[in-house]
Amino acid sequence: MRLHHLLRATALAGAILCGQSLAAAAAKPPIADFFNNPEFSDAVLSPSGKYLAVRLGGKDKRDMLGVVDLETNAVKVVGNFSDADIGRYAWVNDKRLVFNATDKDLAQGDMRYAPGLYAINRDGTGFRQLAMRDGKPFITSGNPNLQRELLPWHTYLLDQDGAQDSDFIYVEDNSYSGPGQLNHIDLVKLNTVTGRIAGVTERPGDSKYWLLDAQGEPRLTIASDKGTSSMYYRDPATKAWRKLGDYDSYTGRGADFRPLAFGPDGTLYVVAWRGGDTSAVYTYDINSGKLSDKPLVKLDGYDFHGKLIMNQDKLVGVKHLTDAMGTTWIDPAMKAMQEKVDTILPNTVNLLTLPKRPESPWVLVTAYADIWPKRMMLYNSQTQKMTLIGESHPRISPNDMAQTTLVHYQARDGLTIPAWLTLPRGGSKNQPMVVLVHGGPYVRGSSWGWDPQVQFLASRGYAVLQPEYRGSTGFGNKHFVAGWKQWGLKMQDDIADGTRWAIAQGYADSKRICIAGASYGGYATLMGLVNDPDLYKCGVEWAGVTDINLMYDGSWNFTSDMPDGYKQFGMPQLVGDQVKDAEQLKATSPLQQAARIKQPLLMAYGTADMRVPLPHGTKFYKAVKQTNPNVEWIEYDEEGHGWKLPKNRIDWWGKVEQFLNKNIGSPQ
Incomplete structure (x- = not known):
């Protein structure tokens, strides 16, 4: 080929x-x-840049791993499964690759969480299975010389390249006590030719994160214990661990920096605040324990999020996120x-x-x-x-798509709220609008780029507003902290204030606005219908939280993957304490307020969802139907927290289109 x-x-x-x-x-x-599903998703250059690894696939075909010789343009398929697709893949060195398996045709309810691990040369020789897939302990090759015990099913690729100059890589051996309950991660050095372990790095505690240095050796780890994260540095000479600092695992309070990367000369680059509202990149002196006086990279109005770009000798550039991803080149x-x-x-x-x-x-x-x-x-x-x-x-033709703009508006208490505004082509004033609320909630909602949900809605004639309400990350510490314990309160006000801003600016028709979202966005959709019935004519929510206490307590017959540590140490600070904030959690519970929702509502849940289990939906649907006849319920049997299968995404958004057209699609 x-x-x-x-x-x-x-x-x-x-x-x-x-x-x-x-x-x-x-x-x-x-x-x-x-x-x-995307027809093409990624490609990776080999360390020399002479070869390109690509995922090859097509309609009704399994994804395969191919290698392109960039001198001759020849393509060779080197990895494929009869019963699975190629998942993640990476170069071990310029000759050899590693990869695991996935299945794009299975939703969460049917998935197995043992992707396996395999290695092969770029010319298709030297195949070796390294770790079990789906609990199978031995490779099935027909060659008894290749049949040997494999690494356990809970072995995963490390999301770092390493040195890429030998046949060895570091992989993660994850220890779980249940779904979502990660105890610790061991770092294992593995020979990808023989499949043999060359060593397991000693850890100073229950490590949850590892950072390799420029030579590909483990140099830093973050261990967690009872809601506290501790950063440790490993001395290259003595191999001894030294603590660099502690911080709260969920609020981030404590040590004022986070590790980012090691330079070729051993310099540790970190992300730090130094008393400011937004984080920036500094160097950290391991011996003195001090940050550099001036930041290497500081982004106006944004926390630093990105990565450093290095060659063998030095730092050459910085990739970072502001409104969009971009690169500042030093070289x-x-x-x-x-x-x-x-x-x-x-x-x-x-x-x-x-x-x-x-x-x-x-x-x-x-x-x-x-x-x-x-x-x-x-x-x-x-x-x-x-x-x-x-x-x-x-x-997708760009001529059919709509432009997205980052805007800002003032919340009622004066806080500035960023938001993404997308207006349908051919119209900019008094449009029917969907207020699309991101999940999380303590994440950044979006960035400038092509978004299938947003562009689909715009292609159907709807303006889309996506508020980065307080609590969203990436816009400074003040913005993040302002959202603590504000579910259904000031976070909700920010969304309503953005909606009224869009009306005042003439972008939205005040009589044709629908609120929508998934997960926390589903919660905010329901609370929007409760708090602001004059503002939203309808609501669309999927996989939405309907009661905060349900997040804590769960249901006896449904499994939740919400980490116990988050429920014990994170949620009481960020969301609300079940005892101290009992009245607030009741007042901000959509389940408790269901009778107040009179607007048309479209709901959907995945039966296999372990993040927001099905009872969130069924309990609320039963409650709201008692007083509201205009509620539609959809259940996707095999899906989890969101829709993995294209057939379900297509079905869902078709139903959303019909629902919106019926309720806000034409002037009232």
């Missing part, structure tokens, strides 16, 4: 790269174009290359990924925009030519 055949299957029309006709298609894009040559790529692709964010030890001119480019789903390309730094590898949603 040749690279151009692969490209032919996933290529954009030339007009996509150069700019298309502005003629808009009369027909709405089909639901499946938004919610089918002048890379800065010039970025400018050249941006000239070729002027309408997208273009993220460059370098090989670890480049021996070729190839650089991986990931390009996207609010109206443009992700595309991946290869840039040749010698010829300055771009080659398309693949695109996630090739049937």
Whole structure:
């Protein structure tokens, strides 16, 4: 197989790269174009940059692992299963890869949590199973010389590349006491050729996170105990652990930095606040225990979120998230290359990924925009030519998509709230609007880019507002802390204040607004209908929390994967204490307030959901139906916390479209 055949299957029309006709298609894009699985998701350069590992798949076909020789453009399939898809994969070195298994055709209720681990050479030789998949203890190869005991099912790839200069990698051996109950992670050094363990790193406590240094050796770990996280540094000479500091595992209070990466010279880079509201990148002196006086990277109005880009010798750039992902290059040559790529692709964010030890001119480019789903390309730094590898949603035309803008508005108590506003093409005033509330809630909700849910709603003529209400992370400590114990209270007010802002600005028709969301967003949808019945004409919620006490107590016949530590140490501080805040939790319970909801409501839950188990939905549905006849219930038997299967995503969003059209789709 040749690279151009692969490209032919996933290529954009030339007009996509150069700019298309502005003629808009009369027909709405089909639901499946938004919610089918991505046709192309990722690619990884080998350490030398001479080879490219890609996941190959297609409609009704299992995903396979392929390797492209970038000198000859030849593609070879090196990994595939008859009963599973290729999951995660990584380069061990320039010759060898590791990968595990997944199944894109199974939802959570049918999934097995033993992905296995395998290794193979880039030419398809040297195959070795390293860890059990689905509890099977031995490889089935037909060769008795290859049949040996495997690593246990709870062995996983570490989300770090390591040195990539030998046949060894570090893998995680996770110890669980139940679903969601992680006790600790052991770090195991593994020979990917022989399958033998070369050692297990001694840990100073119940480690939950490991950080390798630039030489690929374990240098730092974070251990947790009773709601406290402790950072330990491992001396490279003595192998002894030394504590660097403690902090609260859930609120973050305590030591004012978090580890980020080690540089080639051993420098520890950290994320720290130094008394400010937003975090920035500093260096940390291991010997003196002091942070650098000035930050290496500080983002105006945003906490630092990103990664450092290094070559063998030095730090060359920083990838970071503000409104969108971007890169600040320290190396002048890379800065010039970025400018050249941006000239070729002027309408997208273009993220460059370098090989670890480049021996070729190839650089991986990931390009996207609010109206443009992700595309991946290869840039040749010698010829300055771009080659398309693949695109996630090739049937989506950017000319049919809507633009997304980061806006800000004032909450009633004066706090500034960021929000994402997407207006349908061809109209900007007095549109029917969906207020889409993110889950979490203590996460960042969104960033500038193509979002299938948002773009689908916009393609159907709806404006979409996504508030980053207080408690959302990434916008400073003040914004985060302001959301503690504010479920159904000030967090809810922020969402309502954003809705009224959109009306005042003329973006939204005050009589045609629906609130929607999943998980915490589902909770906020229900509380929005309770608190602001004049504002929201209808609600759409899926996998939504309906009672905070149910999160604590669960149901005897349904399994929850909510970590016990979070319920014991995190929720009392962030959400509410069952004893001290009993009255507040009752007043902010959608289940307790169900009789107050009179608006039309669309609900959906997954039978196999272990994060918000099914009783959240069934108990609320039974309660609300007593006083509200306009409630629709959908249950997806095999699904968990959200919809994994395309058929269910397509079915769900089709029902959402019908529900919205019925309730806010035409002027009243």
